Amino acid sequence: MEIMAGSCWAFAAVAAMEGMNKIRTGELVSLSEQVLVDCDSLSSGCDGGRSDTALSLVAARGGITSEERYPYSGFQGKCDVDKLLFDHQASVKGFNAVPCNNERQLALAVARQPVTVYIDASGFEFQFYAGGIYRGPCSGNPARVNHAVTIVGYCEDEGEGNKYWIAKNSWSNDWGDQGYIYLAKDVPWKTGTCALASSPFYPTA
Known part of the structure; x- marks a missing residue:
């Protein structure tokens, strides 16, 4: 399958996680696309990627940080490993x-x-x-x-x-x-x- 252009792959994955978290907790939390753009080594940041690899990354870490704590910049930067590993504002255990x-x-x-x-x-x-x-x-x-x-x-x-x-x-x-x-x-x-x-x-x- 083709790699999706731009960072749409990260936004699509985050929207799905935000919706799941809202249904589960009753709270709508804006989650971080940038942590996916920066940290998903199987994708290419703002030059393209895949939502399923993004979901796999978050599931492997057990959750994802918020947009407030890891805001979107519009370009790929250095991965903030601490936020990727430990600062989870929504829990994600897997994907199907x-x-x-x-x-x-x-x-x-x-x-x-x-x-x-x-x-x-x-x-x-x-x-x-x-x-x-x-x-x-x-x-x-x-x-x-x-x-x-x-x-x-x-x-x-x-x-x-x-x-x-x-x-x-x-x-x-x-x-x-x-x-x-x-x-x-x-x-x-x-x-x-x-x-x-x-x-x-x-x-x-």
Whole structure:
């Protein structure tokens, strides 16, 4: 699988961990993307990475520090090992993969907590998405994925073909619908819209 461009991989992983922690503790804590950018040796910082290796790193350390204590800088720096190892504001014990290419299994997982997914976000229409259910154009080929987002829920509006996933993006609240995109759900091809069902992951506590 391709390494995701930029630091979207870290933001997607952190959004999933923030959601899990909120569900478990009742408290929404902003967690640190920068600790992943700096410390995940299997990724390349702001030049790309993978959400699953980020989740694996945090699970191996037992937790993750907060955004307040390890703020985002926008570039890869030296890993603060003390914060990586000992300053944990949210507990993470592991992570699981959702069975690939199965939107039904993905829905079961999302009903419990946010899930990271990889998608093809290369299209002009995706870049300038401003609302509504996004159906493409984009590739359903897992080999073409180049971006990571976090699916936080799903909806089924009245009418035929109005099912959609609610995905949190990392391109600021000025993009899309206040930072979110609605991706068509239960499409005829098994990999899902923009290949979102090809490789989903979620953290466990």
